[in-house]
Amino acid sequence: MTVGLNAFLTVSGLLFAIGVFGVLLRRNTLVIYMSLELMLNAVNLALVSFSRYNATPDHSMMDGPVFVFFIITVAAAEVAVGLAIIVALYRKRQTIFVSELNALKN
Amino acid sequence: MEDILFYIFAAGTLLSAFLMVASRNPVNSAMFLIVSFVGIAALFVMLESYFLAVIQVLVYAGAVVVLFLFIIMLLDVEDSDKIRPKIFTIVAGGLAFALLAIGVLGLFASGAGGPEPELPMRTAASLSRNFGYQLFTKYMLPFQMIGFLLLAAMVGVIYISKKGPTASSDEPEKE
Numbered sequence: 001m002t003v004g005l006n007a008f009l010t011v012s013g014l015l016f017a018i019g020v021f022g023v024l025l026r027r028n029t030l031v032i033y034m035s036l037e038l039m040l041n042a043v044n045l046a047l048v049s050f051s052r053y054n055a056t057p058d059h060s061m062m063d064g065p066v067f068v069f070f071i072i073t074v075a076a077a078e079v080a081v082g083l084a085i086i087v088a089l090y091r092k093r094q095t096i097f098v099s100e101l102n103a104l105k106n
Numbered sequence: 107m108e109d110i111l112f113y114i115f116a117a118g119t120l121l122s123a124f125l126m127v128a129s130r131n132p133v134n135s136a137m138f139l140i141v142s143f144v145g146i147a148a149l150f151v152m153l154e155s156y157f158l159a160v161i162q163v164l165v166y167a168g169a170v171v172v173l174f175l176f177i178i179m180l181l182d183v184e185d186s187d188k189i190r191p192k193i194f195t196i197v198a199g200g201l202a203f204a205l206l207a208i209g210v211l212g213l214f215a216s217g218a219g220g221p222e223p224e225l226p227m228r229t230a231a232s233l234s235r236n237f238g239y240q241l242f243t244k245y246m247l248p249f250q251m252i253g254f255l256l257l258a259a260m261v262g263v264i265y266i267s268k269k270g271p272t273a274s275s276d277e278p279e280k281e
Contacts, residue, residue: 084266
């Protein structure tokens with residue numbers, strides 16, 4: 001494969017940028033949350049590609065993939081807790097739009 | 107051949123990520139999110155991290171998106187299609203996206219990242235066995251702590267979503 005490290009890092013950076021764009025643009029809390037997951041995935045891709053391109057035949061550099069494994073686990077737990085908080089919020093305020101969640105503004 | 111596959115997967119991932127952000131309906135967003143996650147799993151396969159690719163599909167495309175869809179169905183927010191974002195929001199978001207994207211693309215186009223490293227040969231790294239060996243030797247303590255964290259998250263979620271006396275007997279919202 002002739003595709004280099006920079007190509008993977010470019011994809012990762014663009015994915016992260018799209019995630020930031022989604023967090024800033026959207027007002028639905030669920031879609032903001034999906035964009036956050038996308039940003040986590042972009043970072044995972046960068047970690048895996050760095051560890052792949054720095055491996056040697058003797059040392060296979062498993063630290064990056066293991067770290068990604070932990071990130072995926074924490075992200076799964078985070079999604080569960082965050083969605084439970086969104087449901088509790090909806091129960092209390094009847095909305096999930098961030099433009100209407102302005103109780104701290106005044 | 108692999109190069110063509112890389113470009114196809116990268117383009118599909120980026121396109122579906124953008125459509126996820128841009129689509130009005132949250133259900134469509136979740137569907138495009140699945141496509142994006144599967145594309146990232148394909149990129150993991152190209153990086154020879156087969157175990158992570160499987161985990162990615164199982165956990166993200168399987169569990170997480172299903173959880174999102176379940177919550178979308180449960181909340182059933184009707185008027186999400188009608189609200190248009192403000193022009194200021196669009197400009198600010200587009201500006202942030204443009205700055206990040208131009209920064210990333212410019213960095214790699216200018217060659218400031220140094221010479222491209224060669225793709226090294228790797229012998230045992232792609233095996234799941236190596237992965238498990240690392241998890242149970244070098245990373246034993248983080249592994250245990252992750253298990254404890256999952257337990258804590260589970261207890262927390264049950265407590266938050268429980269409609270108990272603490273949640274239901276709250277007085278109505280004061281404006």
